[in-house]
Amino acid sequence: MLKDLLTPQNANVFVGKLGDVLVKAVDQPLGYAINWSRLWSLWPVHIETACCSVEFGAASGPRYDVERFGIIEAFGSLRQCDLVVVQGTITRKMAPRLRLVYDQMPEPKYVIAMGACAITGGLYFDSYNVLPGIDGILPVDVYVPGCPPRPETLIQGCMLLQEKIKRLKAR
Amino acid sequence: MSSTSLPPGLQIEKVDERIMTLNVGPQHPGSGHMRIIVKIDGDYIVSADPDPGYVHRGEEKMAEYRNYILNIPHLERPVIHDSCNVLYPYCLGAEELLGLEVPERAKYLRVIASELNRCVYIQYWLAIYGIFLGHSTMFMWPAGDRELLIDMLEKMTGARVTHSYFVPGGIRNDVPANFEDMLLKRVNYFEKRIKEYAAVFAGKLSREDAIRLGTTGSTLRASGVNFDLRVKEPYDAYGELDVNVPVLKEGDSYARSKIPWLDMLESCNIIRQAVQKMPKSGSVRVKLKPNPKGGNDEVYKRVESGRGSLGCYIVSRNTPEPYRLKLSVGSFRNLICLPYLLKGEKLGNMPAVYWSLNYWPVEADR
Amino acid sequence: MSEPETNPVEQPASPATPSSTPPAAKPATTPPPAAKPVPVKEIPPFEKSIADKVEAEFSGKVKVEFVKENRIRIKTSKEDVVQVAKFLRDEMHYDHAESVSGVDYPAEKEIEVVYHLGSYTDPQLANQVLALATRAPREENPNPGFDSTRLPSLRDVFYSVEFHERECFEMLGVFFEGHPDNRRLLLPEDWADLPPLRKDFRNKGR
Secondary structure, eight states, X not given: XXXXXXXXXXXXXXXXXXXXXXHHHHHHHHHXXXXXXHHTOBOBBOOXXXXXXXXXXXXXXXXXXXGGGTBOOOBSOGGGOOEEEEESXXXXXXXXXXXXXXXXXXXXXXXXXXXXXXXHOGXXXXXXXXXXXXXXXXXXXXXXOSSSOOHHHHHHHHHHHHHHHHHSOOO | OOGGGSOGGGOOXXXXXXXXXXXXXXXXXXXXXXXXXXXXXXXXXXXXXXXXXXXXXXXXXXXXXXXXXXXXXXXXXGGGGGHHHHHHHHHHHHHHHHTOOOOHHHHHHHHHHHHHHHHHHHHHHHHHHHHHTTOHHHHXXXXXXXXXXHHHHHHHHSSSSOOOOEXXXXXXXXXXXXXXXXXXXXXXXXHHHHTTOOOOXXXXXXXXXXXXXXXXXXXXXXXXXXXXXXXXXXXXXXXXXXXXXXXXXXOSHHHHHHHHHHHHHHHHHHHHHHXXXXXXXXXXXXXXXXXXXXXXXXXXXXXXETTEEEEEEEEEESSSSOSEEEEEOHHHHXXXXXXXXXXXXXXXXXXHHHHHTOOOHHHHHO | OOOSSOXXXXXGGGGXXXXXXXXXXXXXXXXXXXXXXXXXXXXXXXXXXXXXXXXXXXTTTEEEEEEETTEEEEEEOTTTHHHHHHHHHHTSOOOEEEEEEEEEEGGGTEEXXXXXXXXXXXXXXXXXXXXXXXXXXXXXXXXXXXXXXXXXXXXXXXXXXXXXXXXXXXXXXXXXXTOSXXXXXXXXXXXXXXXXXXXXXOOTTO
C-alpha cells in the first residue's frame, strides 16, 4: 500500500509530510534534549577585555569552580565556543575585534555582559574611548552587574543563562 | 648571479617571501588582550611589534575632571588585583600637595595591605602564566591560594579586589578586632604553601640592556640589578622594616618568573614584621577638608608595585582637581623590551617570554 | 631660598582676590599650614649640589625650578634639551627615563614635556628623580606631525623613552624629531579628533 502511495511524482511531497509528522512527534522531547546538552556544557571564549577578568579567573579557580554548574573553563579556540563573557570595558579600539570574535563563533551563541562597564560604561561613563555598554555591538542575553561582580554573582548570571536556554526553542 | 639564471630547483627563495606576518591577539589563549604583530621566518621570530591600547580608557583625562577624593576609585581600576599599590603613589602625592601627615598606625596598615595585595597580584600572575604555558596545576594552585589572602583583604577593606582602601591622609577604616592573629595564621600557612611551588624558559636580557631599556620590577631584578624602591627610597613605614630584596643574575624568563615568587616569601616576612611593630591602637586617618585644593605645585611619587616601580606625577594649579595626572606604570615601561627579547627567539617561546615580563595590559593602557 | 614659590605659571591669575583664596597667599597666612612646616623647608645639600653642577655647566641655558628632597626639576629650552640630557647621562649618571609626561598650558600657548630621569647604576642616585622639562609651541588648530609643535627626540640619549614619546605624540600632538617610529600606540586607529590630553578636548558631558 505504501508503494502505491509513493509514486515518483509525489515522492517529495510524501517525504515532506512524513518529516512534518516526525517533527511534530519528536520536536519537543528532542529540543529538550538538545537544550539540556547545551546548557550543561557552555564553553566560554577566552577573551579577557578588562579588569573583570580577574574575577572571572577567580570564578574558574578551585574555590568557586564554575565547572560545577556546567560552565567549562575559558577556551582559546573560537570555533568550539558558544558563550562570550564580555569581561569589562570595551574600548573603541576593541569593539570591532569583539564583534569579529563573535562572528566567528558557530550558532547558537550566547553573550553575558559582565560588570558595570560592559553594561553601561560604568565608572568610565565620561571617558572618550569607552563604549557606553556593549548593546550596540552584541545581543546580550544576561547582564551581571557589579564593579567587578563577585564570582558568586557571575555564577548566578551563568545559571540565569542556563535557565534562559532551557526555555528557548532549540535552534 | 641573479636567481632567474639558476635552474628551477636551485633557485633560492627571496628572504622577504619567506617571512610571514602573524597577528597574535587581541584574542588569544593567554590573558589580557594585547596584539603582538610578529614576523616569522619558519619558526624564528624576525621582529615583534607590540600593539597595546585595547583597554585605553583615558584615566589620565578623567582625573582632570575629578577632585582628589573622587579620583580614588577609578585610579585603582588599572590593576584591580593590585589596587592598593596602584593607589599608593597617588595618595603619597596628594598628601604632599594637600599637606597631610599620615598617622603612624595607618602607615603600618598601608604596608600590610600593600604587601598582601602584592601577594594576591603575583598569585594571579602565576596562575595566568600557567594557562599561558598550558599547565593546569600551575593555574589551580595559585588561584586557590590567593583566596586565602583575598579573605584577609576583604576583612580589612570590605571588598574582594577593588578596595579603595587608601585615601589621602591615611586609610579608610581600621581593621577589625583580632585581625593580627588571623593574619599571622594565614600568612604562615600561605608561606608554607607557596614553598611547595617548585617550578623551561628563554629570552635572555643582560644587565646592561635591562638598564638601557629602563625596565623595572622583576624584569630588572632578574637581570642582576638590585633596585627596589622599598629599600632605595623607603616610603611610609618601609624605612623601619627589614626588607631583603631577591635578585637573580640569569636574566632569562625562568629568573623573571622566579623573582615574583621569591617576592611573595619576602612579603610574608614584611607582613610579620609590620604586625609586630605596628602601634596597637591610634587613629588611622587625618581629617580632610571638604574639596581640598592643592597648591601651585607638582609632585612625582613612586612606589614598588607588583610589576615594578610605579610613579605618579601630579601637577596642581590651585584647583580641587589635579591639572594633570600621569601614571608611569611598570607594565608600560617593561613593554619596550618585548620586541628586543623576541628577536631571534622561537615562536613557541613567545608566550613564556611575553608573560614573564610581568605585563598587565589593562595597566599599560591605563 | 627662593624656591618655595615653585612655578610662576599661573601666578598672575590668582592674587586678584586675596581675601577669598587662602591657598594662593601662602607666605602671609601661616596658621592653616601650621601642621606641616612648609615655609622653613631646608634645601637638601646633595640635591643642591647636583642642581648646581648642572647650572654651572649650562649657565643661563637651564633654570633650576625647585630642589626638594629627592626631587630636582630643571627647565631648559628645546634647543638645548639634547645637550642637557647627554650631560645628565654621561656626567651625572642618570641612565634611564621613568616617564615622559606632556602637560598642556593653553594660556601660555605652550606644551610642556617632562622627562623623569632616574639611575640604576649609581647607588647614590637611587632615590633621586630628576625632572627635565622643556616646552614646545602650541597651535590652536593642531595638525599632529605637520605643525610647529615639535621637539627633538631624546631616544638616542635615553633608549627607554621610545614608547613614552610615542604615547606623548598621540596624546598631545607633540612630534618628536628624530624618533624612529612615531606611529600611534594606544588610541584607536581611526581617531580623528583633537589629541585627547589637550585642555580644549573635553570629555563628553563635562
